[in-house]
Amino acid sequence: MAFNAEHIKWFRDSSPYIDAHRGRTFVISLASEALDSQNIGNIISDVALLNSLGVRIVLTYSADAQVKAALSAAGIECPSHNGQLIITPQAMPVATGAVGAVTADLCARLSSSAPDSPAERREISAVSGNFLKAKPIGIVDGLDHQHTGAVRKVNARAIHHLLDADAIVLIPAMGFSPSGEVFLLDPLASAREAACSLSADKLIFLSSVPGLSNADGNLISEIDLSDTSRAELAADSPGIALLEHCKSACNRGVARCHIISYGTDGAILEELFTRDGCGTQIIGHSYEQIRPASLDDVPGILKLIEPLEASGALVKRSRELLESEIDHFTVIERDGLLISCAALYLYGDHGELACVVTHPDYRKSDRGDRLLEVIEKKARQLGLTRLFVLTTQSAHWFSERGFAHTSIESLPEARQAYYNYQRNSRVLSKAL
Numbered sequence: 001m002a003f004n005a006e007h008i009k010w011f012r013d014s015s016p017y018i019d020a021h022r023g024r025t026f027v028i029s030l031a032s033e034a035l036d037s038q039n040i041g042n043i044i045s046d047v048a049l050l051n052s053l054g055v056r057i058v059l060t061y062s063a064d065a066q067v068k069a070a071l072s073a074a075g076i077e078c079p080s081h082n083g084q085l086i087i088t089p090q091a092m093p094v095a096t097g098a099v100g101a102v103t104a105d106l107c108a109r110l111s112s113s114a115p116d117s118p119a120e121r122r123e124i125s126a127v128s129g130n131f132l133k134a135k136p137i138g139i140v141d142g143l144d145h146q147h148t149g150a151v152r153k154v155n156a157r158a159i160h161h162l163l164d165a166d167a168i169v170l171i172p173a174m175g176f177s178p179s180g181e182v183f184l185l186d187p188l189a190s191a192r193e194a195a196c197s198l199s200a201d202k203l204i205f206l207s208s209v210p211g212l213s214n215a216d217g218n219l220i221s222e223i224d225l226s227d228t229s230r231a232e233l234a235a236d237s238p239g240i241a242l243l244e245h246c247k248s249a250c251n252r253g254v255a256r257c258h259i260i261s262y263g264t265d266g267a268i269l270e271e272l273f274t275r276d277g278c279g280t281q282i283i284g285h286s287y288e289q290i291r292p293a294s295l296d297d298v299p300g301i302l303k304l305i306e307p308l309e310a311s312g313a314l315v316k317r318s319r320e321l322l323e324s325e326i327d328h329f330t331v332i333e334r335d336g337l338l339i340s341c342a343a344l345y346l347y348g349d350h351g352e353l354a355c356v357v358t359h360p361d362y363r364k365s366d367r368g369d370r371l372l373e374v375i376e377k378k379a380r381q382l383g384l385t386r387l388f389v390l391t392t393q394s395a396h397w398f399s400e401r402g403f404a405h406t407s408i409e410s411l412p413e414a415r416q417a418y419y420n421y422q423r424n425s426r427v428l429s430k431a432l
């Protein structure tokens with residue numbers, strides 16, 4: 001495949017996401033059918049890529065299909081209840097064997113040394129263990145669920161310890177009780193519990209559906225759970241059970257959940273490294289915050305303003321200058337990305353509003369207005385009476401927000417002294 005301008009653009013566009021995802025914890029839940037799908041090699045390769053980009057990966061997986069196949073091959077019949085297989089003591093050795101085989105297969109894939117495999121780039125540690133403490137489901141509707149259990153506790157400390165060491169943690173839907181028994185668990189609930197206990201940044205379901213769809217069959221790219229006006233999905237919508245797990249995870253502190261298809265090559269990368277993604281993203285609470293900037297924000301602000309400096313819309317600011325002036329900045333952060341910023345400089349009882357920027361992908365959603373509101377409030381609290389701004393290309397934006405054109409001479413003297421006549425910026429001001 002030729003490396004063309006599109007690849008270069010894609011790679012450049014993905015760089016903010018690479019920064020945003022580094023050091024974050026993602027729990028990825030693999031449906032058991034995914035393990036036997038043609039795409040499994042690509043999925044594991046993409047998981048390894050995330051690991052090499054510094055994402056902390058926990059891979060949870062169901063081996064339901066493999067367990068059923070193994071039981072059938074062994075001629076063992078197990079009852080089921082509400083779609084859940086009941087594992088009898090006789091079936092247990094076969095079930096643990098099937099889960100063990102899947103775990104070994106995943107470890108083998110992650111360690112594979114084929115030329116285009118992850119291990120070619122660097123060595124990956126994949127670790128599995130007794131991370132899920134289980135309890136029996138017990139008797140439901142008069143039926144003893146025997147070795148089919150539920151998650152009782154997740155050993156988050158041990159998992160974090162391994163993630164700190166860059167390992168990929170493999171967690172099959174199998175748990176262990178303090179009495180020494182083994183239980184097969186609901187895989188979706190296991191993934192959810194792991195994500196909640198780890199306070200994961202993302203819970204990603206690689207499922208048989210490409211995402212959630214509305215009544216017209218169109219894919220819904222984002223569901224904001226805090227938006228009470230959103231339409232509820234029909235109870236029989238494909239993937240609706242996943243949505244319930246996502247809602248529960250979001251309510252318990254997981255920042256975002258994603259439902260994507262295991263059958264689509266590169267779905268994880270498209271969902272995580274492009275603005276539109278390819279599945280459904282579920283947001284539990286507004287993940288955007290306006291806050292004062294700190295030194296850690298300097299790289300993000302530089303990234304935001306560099307294209308505008310190049311186009312002449314903003315005056316050039318060096319990293320050193322930004323570092324020394326960072327206290328003047330207010331930023332909007334969304335999902336770990338800096339998407340808007342603005343600065344306020346003081347000249348007596350006048351303030352200069354400067355460097356007002358929203359990332360092109362996030363414009364026209366009132367972020368500029370919200371920043372202006374925060375800066376004006378801050379200015380009033382500081383006792384300022386007037387705000388002014390110098391702009392080459394956004395005079396209309398400010399005039400529509402109450403700023404009026406004024407002269408260079410009306411600027412505070414200290415600011416007039418370094419007015420750049422070559423840039424020829426327009427001056428606008430507003431009484432507070």
Ligand SMILES: CC(C)(COP(=O)(O)OP(=O)(O)OC[C@H]1O[C@@H](n2cnc3c(N)ncnc32)[C@H](O)[C@@H]1OP(=O)(O)O)[C@@H](O)C(=O)NCCC(=O)NCCS
Pocket residue numbers: 308313353354355356357358359362363364365366367368369370390391392393394395396397
């Ligand atoms: C100006 C800017 C900060 C607005 O950000 P934003 O988050 O999109 O702001 P809002 O959503 O509150 O406002 C969007 C509205 O402003 C309009 N707008 C954006 N840039 C404009 C401009 N240069 N002139 C006039 N209107 C403009 C948009 O068309 C939209 O109006 P509409 O919905 O009626 O079409 C953003 O366009 C930007 O980063 N521009 C480049 C940097 C710049 O020039 N900054 C000012 C100098 S300090």
